[in-house]
Amino acid sequence: MTSGVADPVEGVAISPAADPGFLQRYGGTIEYILIPGAALVGALGVFGIFVALFGKSPLDLYFYMYQGAFGTWFSWQNALTRAAPLILTALCTALPAQLGMVIIGGEGALLIGALAATGAALMMQSAPPLVVQLTMVCAGMIGGGLWIMLSGGLRQYRGVNETISSLLLVYIALAILNHLVEGMMRDPASLNKPSTREIGAANMIGSIPGTDVHWGLVFGIVAAIASYILIYHTVFGFAARVAGGNIRAARIVGLSVGKLIMTICFLAGASAGLAGMVEVAAVQGRTNANLAAGYGFTGILVAFLARQNPLAIIPVAILLGGISASGGLLQRRLGLPDASVQVLQGIIFVFVLASDALYGRLGFLRGRS
């Protein structure tokens, strides 16, 4: 197992060493791919040992994981479908991270976004579908955005830790959802499963043509690319990163930190709210307690694994989507309990966090010997 981790490191190190300019230019990028990659391989290795302790063959494990996640066209679609909401909820953590804030309440913004989108759709049932859908997008984003802005505002104006407040707001969001779904917004026909009325088949956004993957994936990829451009290629993003680096210095140079926090929190919540809208408009067709499926929490994992880089979120979300897609096959073929996939996610998380210590320490990537 250990050789599997070390090999690619040596492989990359040997060939381009002749050209130190190459490493100086691309060393950083290689590092960003190599270190998380090695962490992933290491985590899979440890998980293999874990599975072997249960008396199952690790090779079967890797084979079924590949088969279930990316082995067939169906598996790919399965992975991509599961990745779609994760890209959006991961942005809810990754965007505020640019400002040095740790927001973990994407689940709450997702629920509020779903409620707002459903409410909007139910209020305008006679409008043409495209109008309804666009209104749902706006309502979902505004609902989720305002929700995370609450956390940002509490931190900026009341000094409340945004990590705690955003987490606690998840439970408030869930309580609001249950209250409305079981009360004011309840469809009287939903006897044993309290739900809102359906938004109507015509208003559903459906799948990407030729696939089973819903449009949420496209929304997610567009949002991730837009976030990347915003953070790395605009003055606003530069200001945000300055404030994230040193908030006092940012204030001294005259940046309006409060405005940055509120805007970024709004955008973060808007992404998660959009995920909620997609869950309603592409999957459930209405709002009920099913929406609290934990996408907001898995999104945190995705954001950290992607080192809060909006672009890296896309492949990481697909990878985690694949892992959860293959989880079913592991249960069925190897008889592993469902929790084993969570164990794997946990091991990957620990490896990636621990590998943080390696950045800038791989001398051969700096063109030094």
Place this chain on the structure above:
Amino acid sequence: MDFGRISRRHLLQGSAALTLGTALGARSALAADTTIGFIYVGSRDDYGYNQAHAQGAAALKKMPGLKIIEEEKVAETDAVEKTMESMINLDGATLLFPTSFGYYNPHMIKMASKFPKLRFEHCGGLWSDKDPKNAGSYFGYIDEAQYISGIVAGYSTKTNKLGFVAAKPIPQVLRNINAFTLGAKLANPKATTQVIFTGDWSMPVKEAEATNSLIDQGVDVLTCHVDGPKTMVENAARRGAMVCGYHVNQSPLAPKAYLTGAEWNWEALYPKFVKMIASGQEIPNFYRGGLKEEIVKVSPYGEAVSAEARKHADDIKAKLTGGDYVIFKGPIVDNKGKTAIATGTDRGQKDPELEKMDYLVEGVIGATS
């Protein structure tokens, strides 16, 4: 080391077996190697709702020519659609049992329309004639077994105070609470049932709190309607109270405290379904029954149950099994003093009015909202 060679051979074998398996499964609709998929919303050893279904699946495993595949902890989102498709595409399943209530609409409906040649059987009793013909929904009148539990509880209580830990005030749950209370009052007119709603199907902490709080108020016999009764049963037994179980037989958890319980009898129904299919019979799309149809059953009495209680309970059980006993027989007054069922009105097992139950009968302490 020839580790590498073994592994490669292993991998090839695995993939060959897999391809063969899928090919066979896809071709034969009901040949010797029928694959049946079971999907659970929680863990299959929860001593509750999911275990009851897993026991049904285990009964099928004993039948020749069947391959049973299972997946647990599948969320009521598009995850369950992907699990069904994965079972169909990768394992060749031709009969699927998505067992959770929330799997039905839109998820199972969508899959049943997509795979019109395969059979889908859902637990919850939701099928209507607008739904696909290859979809079915079955359910049991478990309130009949709860009524028997109530009789036993009525005899066993010394304080005349019974407790009910319930998930949500929805018709199915209210019907169980009311049947339990009516049974208790039949045995012991002074008995009352104090009910606590936890708000969700699986909330172990709240279930433990509710159990303790009921016992603190003097309740000495408890029962419940949540997904996993384990928490209630173990806590109540530890506090010296007696319990009536739900979903499956929980007497292994509390041998001394366990009086009786209302159980599902899926291990009788599932083999029956498979035999019906094998003999070319149609399973009715809407399939329901109670004690008489052997869809529900009563746990064997615990040692604490008196001879008098056994006799009365057995007597009523025989009448229910014979099909000539009505539990919801007017006059029934709700706990706010309003007439729920008028004198002279019999609401039998299949009466649709009972499906809309929104009241608690006289003798229940608690409110539906």
